[in-house]
Amino acid sequence: MNFSLIWVFLALLVGVLLGVYLATLLRTRNNQQKFEQLNHRYFKGLNYLLNDESDKAIDVFIQLAETSQETFEPQLALGNLYRRKGEVDRAIKLHQALISQPNLPEKYRTRALLAIGKDYMSAGLLDRAEVLFSELVEIEAHTPEALYALTDIYQQEQDWQEAIRSAKRFQNVSKRQMHVPISHYYCELADLAWAQEDAVGAENNLASALHIDPRCARALITQAEIKVSQNKLDKALSLYHLAVEADKDYLPLFIDDMATCYVQSGQGEDLEAWLLELIKSYHGVSPILTLANWYEQQKGAAFAADFVEEQLQKRASVRGLNALLELNLNKDKANLKDSNLGYFEVLKSLVNQLLKGKSKLRCRKCGFGAKQKHWQCPSCKNWGVVKPIYGLESE
Numbered sequence: 398m399n400f401s402l403i404w405v406f407l408a409l410l411v412g413v414l415l416g417v418y419l420a421t422l423l424r425t426r427n428n429q430q431k432f433e434q435l436n437h438r439y440f441k442g443l444n445y446l447l448n449d450e451s452d453k454a455i456d457v458f459i460q461l462a463e464t465s466q467e468t469f470e471p472q473l474a475l476g477n478l479y480r481r482k483g484e485v486d487r488a489i490k491l492h493q494a495l496i497s498q499p500n501l502p503e504k505y506r507t508r509a510l511l512a513i514g515k516d517y518m519s520a521g522l523l524d525r526a527e528v529l530f531s532e533l534v535e536i537e538a539h540t541p542e543a544l545y546a547l548t549d550i551y552q553q554e555q556d557w558q559e560a561i562r563s564a565k566r567f568q569n570v571s572k573r574q575m576h577v578p579i580s581h582y583y584c585e586l587a588d589l590a591w592a593q594e595d596a597v598g599a600e601n602n603l604a605s606a607l608h609i610d611p612r613c614a615r616a617l618i619t620q621a622e623i624k625v626s627q628n629k630l631d632k633a634l635s636l637y638h639l640a641v642e643a644d645k646d647y648l649p650l651f652i653d654d655m656a657t658c659y660v661q662s663g664q665g666e667d668l669e670a671w672l673l674e675l676i677k678s679y680h681g682v683s684p685i686l687t688l689a690n691w692y693e694q695q696k697g698a699a700f701a702a703d704f705v706e707e708q709l710q711k712r713a714s715v716r717g718l719n720a721l722l723e724l725n726l727n728k729d730k731a732n733l734k735d736s737n738l739g740y741f742e743v744l745k746s747l748v749n750q751l752l753k754g755k756s757k758l759r760c761r762k763c764g765f766g767a768k769q770k771h772w773q774c775p776s777c778k779n780w781g782v783v784k785p786i787y788g789l790e791s792e
C-alpha cells in the first residue's frame with residue numbers, strides 16, 4: 398500500500414473518531430462505552446491495514462459496517478478507496494456489509510446502492526450495475542448520477558437507443574449538456590443502418606444527430622458518404638463543405654474524397670480555387686498535398702514539385718517533403734543518373750522511416766495517440782476528441 402493511501406485512511410479514521418467523540422460528549426454514558434468499543438475496533442482495523450494485513454483489516458471493517466451506523470460515512474469512503482485502488486472485491490464486500498444493516502435509513506441505503514453499482518461497473522458486471530442504477534432511477538434517488546452511470550453502461554454495451562434515452566433524461570435532470578455524445582449515438586445507429594444498406598434509416602438517424610447538434614461533423618461526413626455512394630456528387634460536396642465549416646480539424650479524413658467528387662463531377666477548376674483559398678488559412682499540409690496531386694495529373698510532376706517546394710518554404714512538413722521527393726523522382730526518373738537516383742531513394746527511405754509508426758491523430762482530452770480514426774477515444778471515452786495532430790511530422 399502506498400503512503401498517500403495510508404494517509405487518506407488515517408484522515409478518514411480521524412474524521413470518524415472525532416465525529417463519534419463529539420457525539421459521545423453530548424450524549425449518554427452508554428454511548429461513551431460504545432465509542433470506546435468503536436475506537437478499539439477501528440484502531441484494530443487500522444493496525445492490520447498498516448501491517449499490510451488487508452484480509453484481516455477488511456474483516457474488521459466489514460464487521461463494523463454490518464453493525465454501526467455511526468461509521469457509515471467513512472466506511473462508504475473506505476469502500477470507494479478500495480474500488481479506486483482496483484480492489485473491487487473488497488469494495489463490494491464492504492459496501493454490501495453496509496447495506497445489510499437492519500433499520501438502515503433509506504438515505505444511507507440508496508447511497509450504498511449507488512456505491513455498489515459503481516463497484517459492479519468497475520468489476521465489469523454491467524448487468525448487475527444496470528439493475529441497481531435502474532432501481533435508483535425508479536425510486537428517484539441519486540437520479541442524475543444513476544442516469545449518467547446507465548448512459549455509460551448502455552454505451553459500453555453499444556445499446557445506442559437506451560444510451561440516447563438515458564442521456565436525454567440525464568441532460569434534463571442535471572442541466573449538463575450531452576448533445577455531443579447523443580449526436581454520436583445517433584451516428585452509431587446510422588452506421589448500423591447503413592451497414593445493412595438501409596439508407597432511409599441511416600438518413601433519419603443522421604438528421605436526428607444534426608437536430609441535437611447542428612455542428613456534428615461526423616453526421617455531415619456520413620451524409621456526404623451516402624450521397625457519394627448514390628452518385629449525387631454535388632449534394633455530397635455541399636455536405637462535405639458543411640462538415641469543413643462545422644469542424645475543420647477533420648478535413649484530412651475526407652479531403653481526398655472531396656477532391657474525387659470535384660474531379661468526377663467535372664469541377665476540377667473549382668477544386669483548385671477552393672484549395673488555394675483554404676491553404677491561406679488552414680494550418681495543416683493536407684490541402685497542399687491534395688492540390689499537388691491535382692497539379693501532377695493536370696500540369697505534370699515538375700509543376701506540382703515547384704508548387705510543393707514553394708509551400709514548404711512557408712511551412713515545414715515531413716509529409717510535404719515526402720511528396721516533393723516523390724514528385725522530383727517522377728519528373729526526372731528517366732534522366733536521373735544512377736548516383737542521383739540512389740540519393741533520392743535513400744532520402745525517401747529515411748523520410749518514410751520517420752513517418753512510419755507515428756500517430757496521426759491524438760485525443761485532445763487525454764493525449765491518446767492513434768493511427769486510425771476513432772469517433773470515441775478508446776482511452777478516455779469522450780466523443781469527437783480524437784483529431785489530427787498538427788506539426789512537422791504529421792498534419
Ligand SMILES: [Zn+2]
Nearest residue numbers: 760763774777
Ligand atoms: Zn481521450
